[in-house]
Amino acid sequence: MTVADEYAVVTKDLRKTYRTARGTRVAVDSLSLRVPVGGVHGFLGPNGSGKTTTIRMLLGLVRADAGRIRIFGHHVPEALPEVVGRVGAIVESPKFLPSFSGRRSLTLLADAIDAPTGRVDEVLEATALRERADDAFSAYSLGMKQRLAIAATLLKRPDLLIFDEPTNGLDPAGIHEIRTTMRRLADEGRTVLVSSHILAEVEQVADTVSIVGRGRLLATGTVAEVIGDRGGAVRVGVPDPARAAQVLAAAGLTVRPDGDRLLVEGEREPGRITWLLAQQNLWVHELTPVRAGLEGVFLELTQGTSLGAPPPDGDAPPGGAAAPSSAAAGGAR
Ligand SMILES: Nc1ncnc2c1ncn2[C@@H]1O[C@H](COP(=O)(O)OP(=O)(O)OP(=O)(O)O)[C@@H](O)[C@H]1O
Structure with missing residues (x-):
């Protein structure tokens, strides 16, 4: 083709x-x-x-x-x-x-x-x-x-x-x-x-x-x-959220409280979360993938790139070359 x-x-x-x-x-x-x-x-x-x-x-x-x-x-x-x-x-x-x-x-x-x-x-x-x-x-x-x-x-x-x-x-x-x-x-x-x-x-x-x-x-x-590509998050229910948060953070994951649950970002394989916690005798009773909507991805990607935002490069002076936008980071394939 x-x-x-x-x-x-x-x-x-x-x-x-x-x-x-x-x-x-x-x-x-x-x-x-x-x-x-x-x-x-x-x-x-x-x-x-x-x-x-x-x-x-x-x-x-x-x-x-x-x-x-x-x-x-x-x-x-x-x-x-x-x-x-x-x-x-x-x-x-x-x-x-x-x-x-x-x-x-x-x-x-x-x-x-x-x-x-x-x-x-x-x-x-x-x-x-x-x-x-x-x-x-x-x-x-x-x-x-x-x-x-x-x-x-x-x-x-x-x-x-x-x-x-x-x-x-x-x-x-x-x-x-x-x-x-x-x-x-x-x-x-x-x-x-x-x-x-x-x-x-x-x-x-x-x-x-x-x-x-x-x-x-x-x-x-x-x-x-x-x-x-932007990962999404996993909602984790565990009896001792504070200690679980420490364990997961120590493993390099981003952890945020979500009521009496935790939101864990940066792990593509949710099973590993269960494994990390089980090793510390923390037994998971909820593991729910939370998909990022396209809206969330869009806002994250385009943050600071709207017209209202101050341009990172500004208009180049006449005759000068405009610097590429520093806001256009990553994501493109
Ligand atoms: N004829 C023009 N002369 C000078 N600058 C222009 C001209 N047309 C567009 N621009 C500028 O080029 C940039 C891109 O504009 P463009 O209209 O292509 O964007 P857009 O994504 O279609 O926006 P919108 O959703 O508002 O229509 C903007 O900064 C705009 O001000």
């Missing part, structure tokens, strides 16, 4: 620097991404971490300063014309004529790209808009507007869908509908690359994720791998 068969998107050492009034700002820094073919890939990071800039580079809307991009094996932007028919993207708020119905807008778009008219009903169905297809766009909820935009991108049957923060501004019901739509598209064999700064919105639907902070990759893999 070639890389092109396995990955819809591959970036290698991608870099983009913007000129600002204060000098230069590194928006994307040595970013190497791999988005597997099929499934939903969550592209996650706090505000200002370079997600939009990366997506714009994938679509040929912004030119990278350095690095390489391949979409289905084609170099982008050079070979964009060969691959553009396989890519559908939503990078801005959807815009349609307010007085036109969803069906009318889609029919005009289908005509423009020579898609068969029957395709309009199919994409309305795929985005759960059929019942409201004849209402004016102006009467649609934000979520319906967003789904109409998705319907429009589906007209040409793209293999890769790229959505930049598609749930921005939506209420929980709208978020749920977009999530369901993304899942359905992935289950049909398409690849969905979706950016978000809100983990909870993507965690439930993503098969794989890449987490970025200050333009750098912090972690990537399946959701289970990314969570698993």
Whole structure:
């Protein structure tokens, strides 16, 4: 199997620097991404971490300063014309004529790209808009507007869908509908690359994720791998928690009280905890793995990398090279 068969998107050492009034700002820094073919890939990071800039580079809307991009094996932007028919993207708020119905807008778009008219009903169905297809766009909820935009991108049957923060501004019901739509598209064999700064919105639907902070990759893999890599903890119930804590700490584990239990971090093999304690005649009556949610991992990884946090490097002076972010520590594979 070639890389092109396995990955819809591959970036290698991608870099983009913007000129600002204060000098230069590194928006994307040595970013190497791999988005597997099929499934939903969550592209996650706090505000200002370079997600939009990366997506714009994938679509040929912004030119990278350095690095390489391949979409289905084609170099982008050079070979964009060969691959553009396989890519559908939503990078801005959807815009349609307010007085036109969803069906009318889609029919005009289908005509423009020579898609068969029957395709309009199919994409309305795929985005759960059929019942409201004849209402004016102006009467649609934000979520319906967003789904109409998705319907429009589906007209040409793209293999890769790229959505930049598609749930921005939506209420929980709208978020749920977009999530369901993304899942359905992935289950049909398409690849969905979706950016978000809100983990909870993507965690439930993503098969794989890449987490970025200050333009750098912090972690990537399946959701289970990314969570698993950060260890998680084990809740331990034992008759003498204070003495047990001493024993475990002496073995190099991190131990915190948790009511009348202990939370033990840093041990991948929970059985060893039982063994360490049993050797001291401390008999464990509870040993429960406590999985770190993706949310916890995300917050831990991106701590101090949001826009509100003081930059570790700051803007470089004009003409000077910007130092790489010191916040982008570890985790990337
Ligand atoms: N045209 C531009 N000129 C100067 N700086 C820019 C420009 N576009 C983005 N930036 C800066 O580059 C960095 C990355 O921005 P980008 O929009 O790619 O991040 P993001 O992760 O998509 O954020 P958000 O979730 O807020 O959209 C930010 O510091 C941003 O201010």
